[in-house]
Amino acid sequence: MTLVELTRDLVSIPSHDDETEASEFLESWLRRETDVDVSRDEVGNVFARKGSGDETLALVGHHDVVGPADAQVAAAGDEYTVEERDGRLYGRGTADMKGAVAAALLAFRDADPAGELVFASFVGEEVGGVGAQHAIEQGFVPEYAIVGEGSTNYSGSDVTDVAVAHKGRRGSTITAHGTAAHASEADAGENAIYRATDAIDRVRALEAPSVDVAGETLAGSLTVTEIEGGSAWNVVPARCAVTIDERTVPGERAPLERIADREGIEWTVDQDWPPMQCEDAAFADAVLDAATASQTAEPEHVTKPHATDAGWLSAAGTECVICGPSEPGEAHTDDESVSIAVLERCRETYRRVAEAWPPSR
CATH class of the missing domain: 3.40.630.10 (Zn peptidases)
Structure with a gap:
């Protein structure tokens, strides 16, 4: 054959x-x-x-x-x-x-x-x-x-x-939790989308690691790829989830766990290909x-x-x-x-x- x-x-x-x-x-x-x-x-x-x-x-x-x-x-x-x-x-x-x-x-x-x-x-x-x-x-x-x-x-x-x-690839989710309220009384709630966008700003401020291999620079990256939150146009959202695509390199990871040290923020790893x-x-x-x-x-x-x-x-x-x-x-x-x-x-x-x-x- x-x-x-x-x-x-x-x-x-x-x-x-x-x-x-x-x-x-x-x-x-x-x-x-x-x-x-x-x-x-x-x-x-x-x-x-x-x-x-x-x-x-x-x-x-x-x-x-x-x-x-x-x-x-x-x-x-x-x-x-x-x-x-x-x-x-x-x-x-x-x-x-x-x-x-x-x-x-x-x-x-x-x-x-x-x-x-x-x-x-x-x-x-x-x-x-x-x-x-x-x-x-x-x-x-x-x-x-x-x-x-x-x-x-x-x-x-x-x-x-x-x-x-x-x-490698690490896919993770930042979930922001807040408190729902009527949008006409927004101060009565905690806006999960605001918390999520604050977390996104922190992700964007992180520096992705890189490593030199075989005369090339293998550079990692952090990219927000999806966002989902809210239930109606007149409701302060109680939840907002953000997906992050992270390309990892040998030896070091971006410190995404730091994002979860803020109130109402949860970080979970969904996939981690080394x-x-x-x-x-x-x-x-x-x-x-x-x-x-x-x-x-x-x-x-x-x-x-x-x-x-x-x-x-x-x-x-x-x-x-x-x-x-x-x-x-x-x-x-x-x-x-x-x-x-x-x-x-x-x-x-x-x-x-x-x-x-x-x-x-």
């Missing part, structure tokens, strides 16, 4: 609200194509292991996708459409990230690893990394991991780079060397603005880098696509790293 055929088969399986069929496909393929230990856990994560050694390298992906556009679903409704044209595959999940999963499958099958090599594909990445978190809770913390999210065309055109850090930074320079260099050997361009160490499952693994103790075929602007789009040549490039990169890492001690 070619990489294009495998990608086609995997992409055609709907997996935006139920990953079961995709999980079954991965497990079946691994059992058929390899003679290694293969498992599927209770949430649908799929694992395979080969080789041996004191240190483990994992090739990591996810097989869930966001909901497809109408044009990305076959007329019968039971498959996603996949089209090949101009050297690219088009369809939901081609870039994010079933193409990379297919490349990792073939690299895993074909590699003669230097140590223990693991293939891992998670469920639920698009909804907060639930599969990765479950796997970590069950003890899956490899020493090293290549996560196949997008790193192509970051430093230049037609180059697949190696990302050594990415931002950032990632690889601290093992030798590993990052080894992956860069493999990426260089797999293409004619000169890849670089770069950073990513998006949170991935690498953040969960990194927080648990895994040294992670990101190397994958998806390009900026491809994921989650109605015409999502991936370059076939870049898929082959990533497959070769994964195989090369697996056969060279960890180095002999």
Whole structure:
């Protein structure tokens, strides 16, 4: 089976609200194509292991996708459409990230690893990394991991780079509580919207942290994205809620908890995807060397603005880098696509790293 055929088969399986069929496909393929230990856990994560050694390298992906556009679903409704044209595959999940999963499958099958090599594909990445978190809770913390999210065309055109850090995302809510009153007697109440806007001013005055990585400045941000409050035009509002999108960086967080020290203000964290930074320079260099050997361009160490499952693994103790075929602007789009040549490039990169890492001690 070619990489294009495998990608086609995997992409055609709907997996935006139920990953079961995709999980079954991965497990079946691994059992058929390899003679290694293969498992599927209770949430649908799929694992395979080969080789041996004191240190483990994992090739990591996810097989869930966001909901497809109408044009990305076959007329019968039971498959996603996949089209090949101009050297690219088009369809939901081609870039994010079933193409990379297919490349990792073939690299895993074909590699003669230097140590223990693991293939891992998670469920639920698009909804907060639930599969990765479950796997970590069950003890899956490899020493090293290549996560196949997008790193192509970051430093230049037609180059697949190696990302050594990415931002995280913390989504939180400020809830202001007041006392309702008739607007004609506004002083009889406590206006929750006023309290909320005071809190917004304090958020805007905070400085988001930044960190220098790989010659770049990875800058955090704080953005108020939603506000909701009030019940009628003539009622002093008793409640107002404000949503904050915060992009976090390795090592430091904005002190949002200070916002809650005012009367009537409550701060709650709704989602917290951790950032990632690889601290093992030798590993990052080894992956860069493999990426260089797999293409004619000169890849670089770069950073990513998006949170991935690498953040969960990194927080648990895994040294992670990101190397994958998806390009900026491809994921989650109605015409999502991936370059076939870049898929082959990533497959070769994964195989090369697996056969060279960890180095002999």
